[in-house]
Amino acid sequence: MSDVQEATNQLLDVNLDENWRSIQVTGSDPRSESEHLQVTVGATVPTGFEQTAADEVREKLGSSCKISKDRGKIYFDISVESLAQVHCLRSVDNLFVVVKQFKDYQFKETKEEVLKDFEELAGKLPWSDPLKVWKINTSFKKKKTKRKKMNQSSGKEKIDNGQGDKTDEKDDKKGFTNNTLDSHILDYYENPAIREEISTLVGDDLASCKDEKDESSKEETHPEVLKFRVTCNRAGEKHCFSSNEAARDFGGAVQDHFKWKADMTNFDVEVLLNIHDNEIVVGIALTEESLHRRNITHFGPTTLRSTLAYGMLRLCAPQPTDIIVDPMCGTGAIPIEGATEWSNCYHIAGDNNPLAVNRAANNISSLLTKSQIKEGKVSWGLPIDAVQWDICNLPLRTGSVDIIVTDMPFGKRMGSKKRNWNLYPACLQEMSRVCRPGTGRAALLTQDKKCFTKALSGMGHVWRKVHTVWVNIGGLHAAVYLLKRTPQAFVHPSEQDRERTPW
Amino acid sequence: MKLLTHNLLSSHVRGVGPRGFPLRLQATEVRINPVEFNPDFVARMIPKVEWAALLEAADTLHLVEVPKGPIEGYEHDEKFLRQMHHVLLEVDVLEGTLQCPESGRLFPISRGIPNMLLSDEETET
Numbered sequence: 001m002s003d004v005q006e007a008t009n010q011l012l013d014v015n016l017d018e019n020w021r022s023i024q025v026t027g028s029d030p031r032s033e034s035e036h037l038q039v040t041v042g043a044t045v046p047t048g049f050e051q052t053a054a055d056e057v058r059e060k061l062g063s064s065c066k067i068s069k070d071r072g073k074i075y076f077d078i079s080v081e082s083l084a085q086v087h088c089l090r091s092v093d094n095l096f097v098v099v100k101q102f103k104d105y106q107f108k109e110t111k112e113e114v115l116k117d118f119e120e121l122a123g124k125l126p127w128s129d130p131l132k133v134w135k136i137n138t139s140f141k142k143k144k145t146k147r148k149k150m151n152q153s154s155g156k157e158k159i160d161n162g163q164g165d166k167t168d169e170k171d172d173k174k175g176f177t178n179n180t181l182d183s184h185i186l187d188y189y190e191n192p193a194i195r196e197e198i199s200t201l202v203g204d205d206l207a208s209c210k211d212e213k214d215e216s217s218k219e220e221t222h223p224e225v226l227k228f229r230v231t232c233n234r235a236g237e238k239h240c241f242s243s244n245e246a247a248r249d250f251g252g253a254v255q256d257h258f259k260w261k262a263d264m265t266n267f268d269v270e271v272l273l274n275i276h277d278n279e280i281v282v283g284i285a286l287t288e289e290s291l292h293r294r295n296i297t298h299f300g301p302t303t304l305r306s307t308l309a310y311g312m313l314r315l316c317a318p319q320p321t322d323i324i325v326d327p328m329c330g331t332g333a334i335p336i337e338g339a340t341e342w343s344n345c346y347h348i349a350g351d352n353n354p355l356a357v358n359r360a361a362n363n364i365s366s367l368l369t370k371s372q373i374k375e376g377k378v379s380w381g382l383p384i385d386a387v388q389w390d391i392c393n394l395p396l397r398t399g400s401v402d403i404i405v406t407d408m409p410f411g412k413r414m415g416s417k418k419r420n421w422n423l424y425p426a427c428l429q430e431m432s433r434v435c436r437p438g439t440g441r442a443a444l445l446t447q448d449k450k451c452f453t454k455a456l457s458g459m460g461h462v463w464r465k466v467h468t469v470w471v472n473i474g475g476l477h478a479a480v481y482l483l484k485r486t487p488q489a490f491v492h493p494s495e496q497d498r499e500r501t502p503w
Numbered sequence: 504m505k506l507l508t509h510n511l512l513s514s515h516v517r518g519v520g521p522r523g524f525p526l527r528l529q530a531t532e533v534r535i536n537p538v539e540f541n542p543d544f545v546a547r548m549i550p551k552v553e554w555a556a557l558l559e560a561a562d563t564l565h566l567v568e569v570p571k572g573p574i575e576g577y578e579h580d581e582k583f584l585r586q587m588h589h590v591l592l593e594v595d596v597l598e599g600t601l602q603c604p605e606s607g608r609l610f611p612i613s614r615g616i617p618n619m620l621l622s623d624e625e626t627e628t
Binding site for chain 1: 508511513515521523536537544553593615617618
């Protein structure tokens with residue numbers, strides 16, 4: 001019998017009334033057993049930013065990372081006590097606890113044999129410690145939920161919150177609950193800024209609702225059978241099987257082993273089977289939804305992942321009181337991430353599109369509401385502001401900005417390639433004007449690498465390219481260019497000479 | 504719009520150049536937002552602040568207790584830093600206008616967001 005089975009049996013045996021039982025479930029018996037448990041945690045990060053993520057892990061957890069050949073994954077060891085801090089990592093999309101890692105798995109020749117091996121594998125893996133971690137992780141999330149309910153948010157008329165349609169509620173077990181918020185937040189549709197909203201998605205803590213009923217009924221079913229699913233990611237040329245087949249057969253064996261119930265959508269345990277060439281990692285997911293949309297409740301057509309925004313900001317090594325500007329902010333993903341993580345800097349989000357600026361402002365408001373509840377702070381303000389402006393003609397003092405971080409129009413979903421030929425040089429020029437000579441720097445994301453490189457080639461007197469990170473954005477191969485502003489002061493072209501010729 | 508932002512904004516109307524700073528502020532709706540006080544942040548920000556512009560803006564908003572300039576040993580003067588913190592970060596202009604001091608062009612502030620876009624004619628050579 002597995003440890004989980006034992007634990008759940010113990011719970012069933014306890015003689016109790018409802019209150020007692022609910023205390024037991026969140027009660028952390030597993031925690032005291034496994035106080036000194038060391039585990040390997042895997043994290044998925046935006047491809048190209050593995051090193052940045054590893055730096056954050058070292059900085060915040062003191063652990064060193066192994067960067068996997070399977071791009072976009074890093075691994076590090078922690079003791080279970082650090083689990084809470086692991087969830088606070090901002091460069092990480094998803095987290096999982098490693099059950100077993102095979103550096104060089106020997107695949108048999110035929111599909112039948114390979115799949116049979118997977119079936120047999122299920123029973124032989126060291127599940128017990130990872131499952132303890134999973135259990136702690138789950139109870140930790142439940143505790144967070146309970147704490148949230150006790151915090152009263154003091155209402156203020158001007159809170160704009162992108163709740164999303166109530167009909168979009170997902171039944172998921174995230175940390176946040178919205179009970180205390182409901183009565184204090186403007187009805188989504190009453191907010192005039194949102195009337196113009198084109199698309200919204202439920203994607204974040206604040207937007208996903210979970211009411212009291214769900215909570216307790218989940219706890220009651222907890223002592224019973226766990227539900228699980230297997231997710232298989234397979235990459236490699238020489239495999240004779242598909243990820244579906246592997247998931248199915250491995251999953252079948254897992255089910256036999258644990259007597260869990262398979263459920264693709266409403267699961268407690270997500271088992272991960274990651275196969276990359278000869279490397280296989282079996283893990284158990286610790287996050288249910290990707291962390292990457294965490295800050296954005298109002299999506300726009302091309303919203304950037306928060307984890308990517310974090311990576312780009314981190315590349316610039318923000319110093320206290322740096323003025324950080326995103327002159328094409330869209331929904332404000334970058335400045336919002338900035339204001340959250342580098343609150344000792346000042347952030348300005350700007351865009352020419354009124355819809356975009358409004359969305360950014362709404363996301364900022366949502367963030368304020370969230371940080372209120374999270375930390376019980378009285379704070380209403382964050383060091384961030386929004387302005388509507390034209391990137392080619394920024395209403396900013398010359399040399400007043402320390403860092404520019406932005407996601408430039410790719411020309412695919414927004415703008416056009418042709419437009420980029422004019423836009424990019426104009427952008428780089430105006431950005432060089434407002435950026436502080438000598439110390440200023442910029443991290444610019446674009447898929448239109450050709451146009452960018454050409455535009456940059458004429459600007460060696462003001463911009464020096466220091467580093468390039470190759471990233472994957474929704475299937476497109478993009479790059480983040482890290483530029484340093486040279487010490488040369490910006491020379492104003494004469495007033496007549498304002499016409500911008502591309503080259 | 505916070506006053507720290509106002510301190511960075513400059514008019515970019517054609518031909519105006521550096522004479523576009525500072526923008527003249529008029530406010531019809533202002534909100535005070537408490538913001539967590541970070542003395543180190545404020546102290547380091549002081550050298551970056553354009554004082555005349557800040558004082559002018561604070562004046563039109565009828566703010567009281569605004570230091571006239573950096574005082575001796577301001578880095579350790581909590582009262583001074585708190586006053587500066589308040590002026591720079593806690594005063595939020597929700598509705599109003601910013602005016603280019605050279606050309607007179609008005610830029611509206613609505614829902615806390617200044618609209619600094621120029622029309623097509625204004626940006627043509």
